[in-house]
Amino acid sequence: xxxxxxxxxxxxxxxxxxxxxxxxxxxxxxxTVAELTCASCRTTRPLxxxxxxxxxxxxxxxxxxxxDVVMRVVRTSSHxxxxxxxxxxxxxxxxxx
Amino acid sequence: xxxxxxxADNPITGALAEHGVAxxxxxxxxxxxxxxxGGSGVAAARPHGEGRMAVITxxxxxxxxxxxxxxxxxxxxxxxxxxxxxxxPRIGLDEWELAxxxxxxxxxxxxxxxxxxxxxxxxxxDIHCVTRWSxxxxxxxxxxxxxxxxxxxxxxxxxxxxSYGGYTTNFPLEDLLDGQAWVAYxxxxxPLAPVHGGPARLLxxxxxxxxxxxxxxxxxxxxxxxxxxxxxxGYHNYGDPWREQRHWAD
Numbered sequence: 593x594x595x596x597x598x599x600x601x602x603x604x605x606x607x608x609x610x611x612x613x614x615x616x617x618x619x620x621x622x623x624t625v626a627e628l629t630c631a632s633c634r635t636t637r638p639l640x641x642x643x644x645x646x647x648x649x650x651x652x653x654x655x656x657x658x659x660d661v662v663m664r665v666v667r668t669s670s671h672x673x674x675x676x677x678x679x680x681x682x683x684x685x686x687x688x689x
Numbered sequence: 690x691x692x693x694x695x696x697a698d699n700p701i702t703g704a705l706a707e708h709g710v711a712x713x714x715x716x717x718x719x720x721x722x723x724x725x726x727g728g729s730g731v732a733a734a735r736p737h738g739e740g741r742m743a744v745i746t747x748x749x750x751x752x753x754x755x756x757x758x759x760x761x762x763x764x765x766x767x768x769x770x771x772x773x774x775x776x777x778p779r780i781g782l783d784e785w786e787l788a789x790x791x792x793x794x795x796x797x798x799x800x801x802x803x804x805x806x807x808x809x810x811x812x813x814x815d816i817h818c819v820t821r822w823s824x825x826x827x828x829x830x831x832x833x834x835x836x837x838x839x840x841x842x843x844x845x846x847x848x849x850x851x852s853y854g855g856y857t858t859n860f861p862l863e864d865l866l867d868g869q870a871w872v873a874y875x876x877x878x879x880p881l882a883p884v885h886g887g888p889a890r891l892l893x894x895x896x897x898x899x900x901x902x903x904x905x906x907x908x909x910x911x912x913x914x915x916x917x918x919x920x921x922x923g924y925h926n927y928g929d930p931w932r933e934q935r936h937w938a939d
Contacts (some may be wrong), residue, residue, distance in 0.1 A: 601883070620866045645774050649819050649899055649919055652774040659776060661855075666923035668936035673923040 608642035611653060614665050620674045626654075629681040632660035636681070641684070704855050716909040724750040733930060754825045758815065760930035763823040770822055771884045774918065778853040778883075778904050787872065788907040791843045799837075801888065805874065807832045812871055813892035816901070829892055831873030834865040837908070845910035849917060850891050858917035859926070860893070860900065862910065872905055897928040897935070 614626045629636040635657050642653040642662060650666035655678075664675040678683065701738035742837040759765060782801040789797045799807070811830050817823045848860045864870070874881050886903030893900045899919050920926050925934040933939060 599704050603771075603773045603775065612720045632722070647770075648772050650774075650922060650926060664922045666919075666936075668938065670938065671923070675922045676905060 598666045599606060603645065605643040605645050605654075606616075608638070608640040608644055608653060610644045610646055611639060611642070611651060611663065611665065613674060614651065614667065614675065623684070625685055627681075628679045629683070630655040630660060630662050630664050631678050633658040634680065636683070676687040681687060702899050712797070719886040724829050742756070748935065756827065759823055760817050761933045762822055762935075763817055763930065765820045766824055767821075769824060769827075769885065770820075772818065772820065773884070773903075774856060775854055780853050780888055782888060785839075787889065787905065789837055789841055790907055791841060791910045792845050792912050795841070797837075797841060800836075802919065804832065804889070806812055807836055810868075810871060810896075812873070812892065814892070817899050819897040819899055819924065819928070819930075823930075828877050829871065829873040830875035830878075831871035831889070831892060833868060834870040834872065834908070835868065837872065838866070841910070843910045845912055847911045847914045849911060849915050850900075850905060851907040851909060852855075852901040853906045854900045856902055856918050858891075859915055859920055860896075860901050861914075861927075862898065865893065865908075895929070897925075897930050899924065900928055909929070 609624055610676040612622065612629045615623045624638075624640050628639055628642065629638050633655060635655065637656070639653075641656055643656050643659075645654065647651040650664055653665075654659055654660060655662050660678055662676075662678040664673075664678075666673045666675075750841055754765075756765070785801045787799045787804055809830050810833055811828070813826055813828045815823060815825050816827050843862075846862055848862050848865055850858050850860070871891040871892045872889050874887065876882070877884060881890060883904075886901075886905070889905055891900070891902045891905050916925070923936055925936055925939055928934050
């Protein structure tokens with residue numbers, strides 16, 4: 593589930609759970625439990641804590657602390673592109689046997 | 690001649706414009722000829738910095754618009770959807786500045802009073818968003834990029850537009866010249882709202898609207914091409930809506 597927020601800046605965003613669908617579709621695992629480390633402010637937070645601007649040509653996830661872009665997801669006619677240059681680390685729990 | 694033809698109210702100059710002759714007039718209509726398959730060319734030569742206002746209106750005034758005016762894959766809307774990749778920057782006019790930076794580091798800047806004292810055009814144009822909506826006959830006032838670059842010496846062939854908030858987008862320089870691009874600060878006769886890119890945004894209507902960068906801060910002239918925010922994330926480097934250049938592979 594995602595929630596929509598309209599801040600004082602008039603630009604609506606949704607929480608990072610909005611990334612789970614498109615990313616899970618291509619990576620095949622539940623990424624809502626993943627953690628991202630922002631390349632700008634180096635803070636580590638759950639994916640769900642990111643602010644996702646989805647009223648755009650793609651999904652743009654921003655760090656809630658420094659507002660820098662941590663991830664971009666674009667769907668073309670044949671591919672889903674995931675740009676992670678704004679993230680230092682993507683951390684996922686190891687699968688249990 | 691590419692996706693647009695320039696016509697003038699004067700039937701003689703208008704006829705010349707229909708044949709792709711660049712005009713020096715101040716009453717210029719922009720319309721797409723039926724059957725056009727696109728391209729980047731618009732050539733409307735205009736004297737720079739003469740303190741006169743060009744009025745650019747659609748040709749065939751009052752002609753009813755229909756779906757033949759839509760690029761492939763687009764639908765028409767009468768709304769003005771707001772798309773944004775991040776928070777809306779709020780820039781006070783007392784701190785706003787527009788810069789043109791050359792490949793040698795030369796820098797020209799305009800404060801808000803200086804910028805709004807430049808000669809302006811009124812442009813009525815169709816806009817086409819890559820998310821498939823198009824809006825016909827949008828009305829803007831702004832400063833032609835020709836005016837901003839009139840006194841700039843450069844060998845650059847490319848431009849990166851930089852926005853407040855960090856957004857970037859790239860162009861061949863020729864696509865911003867000859868009456869094809871403006872830095873717009875009024876929409877429908879009102880100051881441009883922040884959600885639509887105010888105080889001032891780039892307006893490049895012959896390319897998909899992501900190229901019309903909101904909250905414009907600088908135009909960087911470069912010798913080499915440098916793909917921008919969406920262009921590095923799967924969107925087409927050029928973005929011609931008439932050739933449906935949405936993504937890298939298009």
